[in-house]
Amino acid sequence: MTGVRRLLAPAREALLLEVALYRSLARWLARRPDVPAGATPVGYGQLAAPMMWLWIFGSATEVIVVEVLMRHWDNPVTSALRTPLLVLGVWGVLWMLGMLASYRVRPHLLLDDRLIARSGARTRVVVPLGAVESTRTVEHELPGVIRSLHVEEGLVLVGVSSQTNLELVLSGPTVLETSGGAVTATRVAVWVDDPRGVAATLRLRRSAPSR
Known part of the structure; x- marks a missing residue:
């Protein structure tokens, strides 16, 4: 039982991180930082923001380029790969946006x-x-x-x-x-x-x- 728990622990942590990232993204879009009443926010996101924006821009560009190429080279193989690659690419962009958002809304x-x-x-x-x-x-x-x-x-x-x-x-x-x-x-x-x-x-x- 202990071995099973050890195997499941990383999966559980990854799931919790995923949910937390999407919550941060929702807070960022709604302009509702996670700062309770009486607390003074102390920012820490300026170091990571430029690099995060570069990654997000690069990943979004990659998603678009791959989708265009897949449409251009339409055959059974590309048709089978197109949707999974699109979903994976969009997920990656959303994940990075969530990480950037967490730096902004969780000071x-x-x-x-x-x-x-x-x-x-x-x-x-x-x-x-x-x-x-x-x-x-x-x-x-x-x-x-x-x-x-x-x-x-x-x-x-x-x-x-x-x-x-x-x-x-x-x-x-x-x-x-x-x-x-x-x-x-x-x-x-x-x-x-x-x-x-x-x-x-x-x-x-x-x-x-x-x-």
Whole structure:
């Protein structure tokens, strides 16, 4: 039974990601960002947006070119392949649009007592501000090109395009809630569009008197 669960876990995660991407796309089209009342959004999508738009434009162009070629070379083989290739191509474009949308509608959230660091449609790490001792603008690189959450030796990385540029140093080992389960960390690094501005805001929030 455990083996079956291990085999099904990646499929379940892929399905949840797919649904989350389409939800993000719907929010983007409806101009309804996932920002609850009382939260300050902190953007992180400027790094990835240009490359994402290039991929989307290239993929959309490829779909059109393949469809035109299939229509031109009409025979039993191309007729059989035409619909599957069209569906696959459209799905790929929608998937990338959903990923881009998730960067726009799911920013980091800064609240009075915590920072909810996010990346894309699913990644999430909750950092209590009371545990943050200091902040510094330093860059880290995540292993791999598609990973957005990485934990290694007490360091939690929440990356965009496999990079982070703002590090939060915690006062000690702290259990954090993440989209991958609870982890113990002493540092958390995220990517933000304005690292110096966000660092200054976090210092003000930490020094502000509790309500």
